[in-house]
Amino acid sequence: MAGSRDAGVLPAGELAAFGSALEVLRRTFAYPHRGRPATGFGLYASVLDIGEGRGLAISTDGVGTKLLVAQELGRYDTVGIDCVAMNANDIACVGAEPIAMVDYVALEDATTDQLRQLAVGLAEGARRAHISIPGGETAQVPEMLHASTAGDAFDLVGTCVGLVDLDRIVTGSRVAPGDALVGFASTGIHSNGLTLARRVLHDRAGLAYDQHVEDFGRTLGEELLEPTAIYVDLAMRLLAEADVRALFHITGDGLLNLRRAEAPIGFDLEFMPAPGAVFELIQRVGELDAAEMYRVFNMGVGFCAVVPESDVARALDSGRGLGIPGWRLGHAAASPDRRVRVLPLGIESAGERFAALG
């Protein structure tokens, strides 16, 4: 329920309920005879001490409301990639190599082609992340699910595990002021902010999911379903080539994810790439300000690494070798409240949101 989620960026009401639940679950850290947690709550993945200096990383995540777009289009063969991406990227953020994922599929009717299509996406995601999907669970629970078109409701969740030596866990504790923040390109909206995107483009602008959108060069549905990038190869190469001090999967809460390093540091971003057509259209049609956009969306940057300034070129080379554009976005700065300032946009983090620069 916790741990791999950054409780620091939840709305206040949710935060209270969540914090109370966390306190209860923290007690469980002492229960195992072996395999006790080697990390606390708050990282992208939890690491268990499985002995002999070895760590097992574990993380779980769902695809969320992106599944509703898949339902609208009746197209289910890509969201499995998102499921792998959301989980394997999180495992990579603690410096671990993902090895396997199990999936949970809840659906209304297991006799349709939906299940096979989901498997096709999952297998493609597994190929990209170099993991197996050795097991999982399919639950036919029509009473528990809701969809706009009856019979098509489903949920898709993954749990990924990976291996990391205990002395190589990346927690962000070694980040020092002056370290460079390098960002890598997203492939669009990924799996976060879909609720707002649908509200703006579909409900408000009245675009149909199968409607061609000039700005995208394809339909709205195709743009929104573009699979989340899998950064596993990138992360493994970065770990091999550079002195990686923190890794950030930019998911829900956008660049506020940069507050998840364990060290008491913030970041000053002096550069941001053009976010891309989908974000520009959402912002224009939704009349949303930068603070809101950068809180909800990845805005073109799906993964970040913190390295010493001297390793920036090596980090960018790692991305380039994999065809992933990257940029030096800024640098770490001493900041007990972990302030993230996006200078080109004139915004900075203020608790659980962004606000105009003070």
Added chain:
Amino acid sequence: MAGSRDAGVLPAGELAAFGSALEVLRRTFAYPHRGRPATGFGLYASVLDIGEGRGLAISTDGVGTKLLVAQELGRYDTVGIDCVAMNANDIACVGAEPIAMVDYVALEDATTDQLRQLAVGLAEGARRAHISIPGGETAQVPEMLHASTAGDAFDLVGTCVGLVDLDRIVTGSRVAPGDALVGFASTGIHSNGLTLARRVLHDRAGLAYDQHVEDFGRTLGEELLEPTAIYVDLAMRLLAEADVRALFHITGDGLLNLRRAEAPIGFDLEFMPAPGAVFELIQRVGELDAAEMYRVFNMGVGFCAVVPESDVARALDSGRGLGIPGWRLGHAAASPDRRVRVLPLGIESAGERFAALG
């Protein structure tokens, strides 16, 4: 989507969709650079070869429609125990020691006390199974969920990991004709068959969930919510005390789970304990035959072990030491189609169901 589920006992339509999905996912076994699966689909948990002779067991399962009973009663502090039980028991079935579980909670409104209550149950389950719950995911996705009372819909899923030496994995491959089958008591309906139980007792018999039922000595809701037994201590003791050749968590599909041993064997059951009040009432009110009851419910036996005849006393002692009643139910018999015969009930397995003894 597969693997930890016995595809052999699915309805035909589901089986076709499922088999097709499995074929797709089987390809992923070759993808990992390390940590490849050491087992195939069909066991209670998948085991990954993490090197140096060590195996990592992983399994995922949800609580299913038992959650709907919790919703009806507005009581959420026990289903977390079921979530741990469904997963940790599966891990134990391959001979692994569970070490940790992550949970996925999907809900409509994360600001309520529901989340904290779920955590209380999860922590209690973790205590009983000797595992930590170091992380998880909470997804507020009201558009995707359905409940009879608005605002209370939720889903609860766990993924458990455990450790087992690769040369100690229990797959049922060593079961030999003549080996004894020992069964251990369930604590009622556990987390399977709730849909049928609700249909019969609530919809058909018109019992309210908060209604006192003489046969149970408590309300219907209390009886149905009784947490699933956690057999981790039992399994670990059995593994230490006896030559354990197979372990079966009796979940959905009841005693048909006995068909999950890798060896081409079936079982002849010469004894079954009295199933208990909840099963007797469901059978009477629902006018269900034994074949149907034994296909859907655990019928009083929640966990089974196969040991050599000479180890039966030791196995029963293991249960007795933990306060878990056990019985020698029968023995293994050569059977290429893995026939399960429950002689006192006059039924035998026929494909994916039970039928009258031929």
